[in-house]
Amino acid sequence: MLKLALLSIWNRRGTIFLTLLTLSISVTLLMGVEKLRHDTQQSFFNTVSGTDLIVGARSGSLPLLLYSVFGIGQPTNNIRWSSYQQIASQEAVAWTIPITLGDSHQGFKVIGTENSFYEHFKFGRQQSLSMAEGHFFDDLFDVVLGAEVARALGYDLGDSVVIAHGLGRGSFAQHQDKPFKVAGILNATGTPIDRNLFISLAAWEAIHIDWRAGTRIPGMNLDAETVRTRDLTPKELTAFMVGLKSPMATFHMQRAINTYRTEPLQAILPGVALQELWQVLSIAEKSLLIVSACVIFASLTGMLGILLTSLNERRRELAILRAVGAGPLRIMALLLSESVFLTLLASALGVGMMYLLVFCFQDWIALEYGVFLTLNGLTPDQFRLLLWIQLAGLITGLIPAIKAYYYTLIDGLTPKI
């Protein structure tokens, strides 16, 4: 019976193939959107942990979170070095991680920071950073690479890296007079860190010492060796992360920073800000999910159309089966098994295509959009969606099956066509 169903499908492979194609594309879409939703959420909440406060120039909690943690968007203003030092020296503060942004290398963002970044930054479930190779900053012109940067650009320890002034791949202004040496490569974290390069704040100051307002100061050109003799204390930084000795002090500290007198600062709680950001994003993701559910519905309707059309042509086939002893229920089951088989196959193809797409485009998506897609197994949510698709396929298949049931009753042994 199964063989009959399969051969019958094979006999109509032209139209069936088209149905299968549309259906599996829509399954790919739905599963892809769900994957995107899930992995974005994962990478979102895993980007930062163990940090009590993030401090930046006063803007909004979302922009601050976006540029400091995700490397998305531009900081509105910088913080004075003196303010940073004053807050960092407070009694309640256990550690701070300074962050300076604005330069890039081949499209990857460069972060100016200190060794405290390597010591204190935590992601995921309180995981610390670890080196795959080499060490964190030692020499002034040491650069440390995130795992993805090293992989994508094929860099090894000791390679020379020239940092571009400003962001964007096509940046013309290069700090080619002060090249960096790859000192270390971090292990992959699955967070935006993988796509960052790290240099020390002193190095940041060094490559910008002969620059003002985004361009070189004419006539002033310090080479890499001379610059080492200068005072490389930073004057400004973009943001910093704060770890407190006791979480009890968090709100007190936040209030103190938000009302800081010498300049307008803002401190945010990363967990709360992440939650806020997620709420904004989840609306978009939910509507994407709804749209792809509509696409599934449309392609199931397409399948229904094709099955119903073919049913008319198959009336003779059904009568033959009836004549050799197939009961109406059996013929119904034949038709039903066809649509169930099609949805199953389309689901398998769709899931396969989704993984293929993730495999092919995960680097590009990570680079362009900062979303880290993983090649993990299906999530419970995805299984649930697949189950719903099967159910929808079954219900769709019921319509031609019931029609075939009536055809066999009407036609009997004397088919009309």
Next chain:
Amino acid sequence: MTQPCSVSLNQLVFSWKKTHTLLNIDSLTLHKGEQVFVQGPSGSGKSTLLNLLGGVLLPHSGEISLLDTPLSTLSQRKRDRFRADHIGVLFQQFNLLPYLSVADNLLLPCQFSKLRRERTLKEYGSLSAGAHALLEALDLADYIHHPRPVSQLSIGQQQRVAAARALIGAPEILLADEPTSALDADTRHRFMNLLLQQSRQHNTTLIFVSHDLELRHPFDRVIDLKTLNPAYRVN
């Protein structure tokens, strides 16, 4: 009257929407192995009769017994099973599934009926041997060694494959619904000879419905629905 009874109709009435009687047969008995030619113009209830005999339709009153089994006592599922086991059916044309090979088309009843599969195995040893024997008997031996798609067969050849399918596993009754109407005179003659010879050999009760009166001569009995079915005359 020593031969066992194969088909027996008694006080049979079948109507459409209760008021419109299509078929009304007082009494009809066919013996095992009897070859009957049923003639009648269109609208005389031929297809209704075939569907009733095939167990697809049930009469509103009266009784149909096939092989001493009253069909009305069986559930639809059991009637389907009964048809699979005991009745071969032959249509006017397009009898074959285009996506199955000649042999698979021929063996289709053995997929649906355990009884016919076992009978074939008992008689020939294997299903393919049974298929080969029937193909040879119907002058289609060529297809054993040179299988080709059903669509490449002529209509006459297709009808002979269909006849072989209706005969495999030796069903007791063969219902043929104008199986020669699409054939030309030569192939028709050849087809009729083979069909009659094979059903005779298997002692199958052949119920052959047609309005081509030229074909009736070799049959044991000719039944005219016009006279048998008073409902037709009323309409």
